[in-house]
Amino acid sequence: MPSEVTFEHHVSDAEFKSKVRKTTILLSVITVIELCIGLIIYNIHKGESPSHLLVLMFKGAVCILSLAKAYYIVSIFMHLGDEIRNMIMTIVVPLLLFIWFITAFIVDGNSYKNLRNTYDPHFKESTMPREHHSTTEKAHDEPKEGKQ
Amino acid sequence: MSTAATTHQTKWWSGGKSPFNLEYGKLMMWYFLMSDTFTFGAFLISYGTIRFSQNFWPDPNVVFNAFPGAGHANLPLAFVSVMTFILIISSVTMVLAVHAGHNRDKKAVVKWLSWTIVGGFAFLSCQAWEWHHLITGEHAALVDGQIQLIGQTTAMNPWGQLAETSAITDALHNSSQEVLAKLVYEHDHSKSLEQLIATPKDQLISALNIAELHIREKGPVAFGGYFYGITGFHGFHVFSGVIINIVMLVMAQKDVFEKRGHYLMIEKAGLYWHFVDLVWVFVFLCFYLI
Numbered sequence: 001m002p003s004e005v006t007f008e009h010h011v012s013d014a015e016f017k018s019k020v021r022k023t024t025i026l027l028s029v030i031t032v033i034e035l036c037i038g039l040i041i042y043n044i045h046k047g048e049s050p051s052h053l054l055v056l057m058f059k060g061a062v063c064i065l066s067l068a069k070a071y072y073i074v075s076i077f078m079h080l081g082d083e084i085r086n087m088i089m090t091i092v093v094p095l096l097l098f099i100w101f102i103t104a105f106i107v108d109g110n111s112y113k114n115l116r117n118t119y120d121p122h123f124k125e126s127t128m129p130r131e132h133h134s135t136t137e138k139a140h141d142e143p144k145e146g147k148q
Numbered sequence: 149m150s151t152a153a154t155t156h157q158t159k160w161w162s163g164g165k166s167p168f169n170l171e172y173g174k175l176m177m178w179y180f181l182m183s184d185t186f187t188f189g190a191f192l193i194s195y196g197t198i199r200f201s202q203n204f205w206p207d208p209n210v211v212f213n214a215f216p217g218a219g220h221a222n223l224p225l226a227f228v229s230v231m232t233f234i235l236i237i238s239s240v241t242m243v244l245a246v247h248a249g250h251n252r253d254k255k256a257v258v259k260w261l262s263w264t265i266v267g268g269f270a271f272l273s274c275q276a277w278e279w280h281h282l283i284t285g286e287h288a289a290l291v292d293g294q295i296q297l298i299g300q301t302t303a304m305n306p307w308g309q310l311a312e313t314s315a316i317t318d319a320l321h322n323s324s325q326e327v328l329a330k331l332v333y334e335h336d337h338s339k340s341l342e343q344l345i346a347t348p349k350d351q352l353i354s355a356l357n358i359a360e361l362h363i364r365e366k367g368p369v370a371f372g373g374y375f376y377g378i379t380g381f382h383g384f385h386v387f388s389g390v391i392i393n394i395v396m397l398v399m400a401q402k403d404v405f406e407k408r409g410h411y412l413m414i415e416k417a418g419l420y421w422h423f424v425d426l427v428w429v430f431v432f433l434c435f436y437l438i
Contacts, residue, residue, distance in 0.1 A: 042209035059438040066433040078422045087168035109200030127203040
């Protein structure tokens with residue numbers, strides 16, 4: 001009985017090897033860039049007056065780089081890119097729900113925080129980051145960091 | 149072997165052939181992975197919601213700064229980058245195993261699958277060390293008006309904001325003899341811990357430089373539950389992936405796939421293994437980078 005599906009997708013060995021090598025290097029390079037950004041964020045936090053906008057921008061950049069990594073893993077390593085378009089769509093289209101999912105829940109968390117800060121002075125007082133003591137505390141931060 | 153009529157450009161399915169040109173099990177693996185994506189997504193989004201509802205959240209670079217054998221050295225992100233690279237490399241060896249399966253090269257399948265299993269075990273060992281270090285670590289934290297040495301558990305979080313000097317001064321007098329002795333011992337090894345415990349409290353307190361102590365308040369409790377819950381769930385996936393890979397290795401050794409005429413099972417196990425790597429990309433992002 002003839003088989004219904006193609007079990008073997010014949011790719012030339014050389015082509016396959018260069019594709020895998022390229023993807024591996026790409027994933028490693030992206031990871032290294034992510035780590036560098038992580039350390040940059042760490043150093044911004046340690047500084048005298050951390051710029052929150054700058055931190056947010058770096059965090060956004062890391063998110064985009066992670067999505068790029070996910071794309072390469074799925075399309076090259078998992079070969080989703082080689083499947084029939086309609087099949088790809090049955091996987092990718094449901095994932096679009098995440099756009100709503102992430103937005104809605106993060107906005108919800110944020111709104112809960114704002115409500116508590118407005119109506120619960122104790123919560124605000126006890127959890128709001130203090131900026132004023134940073135000059136005295138942070139000066140001692142450097143040599144003792146390892147003791148945390 | 150294959151139906152030559154299946155073209156990749158087919159727009160509408162007209163029957164008589166596999167619409168996606170995919171074997172049933174492989175297609176179902178894809179749908180399982182999609183549903184698992186939603187499970188992980190729900191966990192991570194719940195974590196995000198809680199994080200956005202807090203005024204303060206610990207800086208991951210402060211929490212994850214230890215490296216095996218490096219003692220108290222401050223090495224933010226170092227160990228987790230090792231873990232990340234282990235997973236990336238094991239993903240690459242899995243790609244090579246799947247490719248060897250396409251070529252029906254049993255020896256290469258066994259070789260690359262074995263390396264993938266080694267990578268999986270290496271990752272799990274790293275995670276075990278990291279958890280152990282976080283749970284058993286003793287971090288001085290200001291809890292209920294006294295200094296306590298606590299680890300990162302699901303009930304306690306020692307990574308709050310830096311405590312104010314005046315609060316620390318008061319707390320030192322309320323703290324136990326043992327905690328004070330340990331704090332002194334951390335900075336000064338001239339006396340043994342037993343000797344220090346026998347020293348009067350006032351002397352211990354005066355031996356401490358408050359500005360140098362670097363004591364933090366309690367942090368958000370939810371941190372531990374989410375961290376252990378989500379990395380644990382991911383670790384469980386890695387573990388089951390390793391088990392599946394071992395089963396595949398044994399089956400390949402016993403010529404099961406050779407007799408079947410194809411190594412499609414390796415491909416399905418490969419999909420699962422890559423998924424584990426994929427999830428780590430986001431766990432890494434959410435817990436260690438941002």
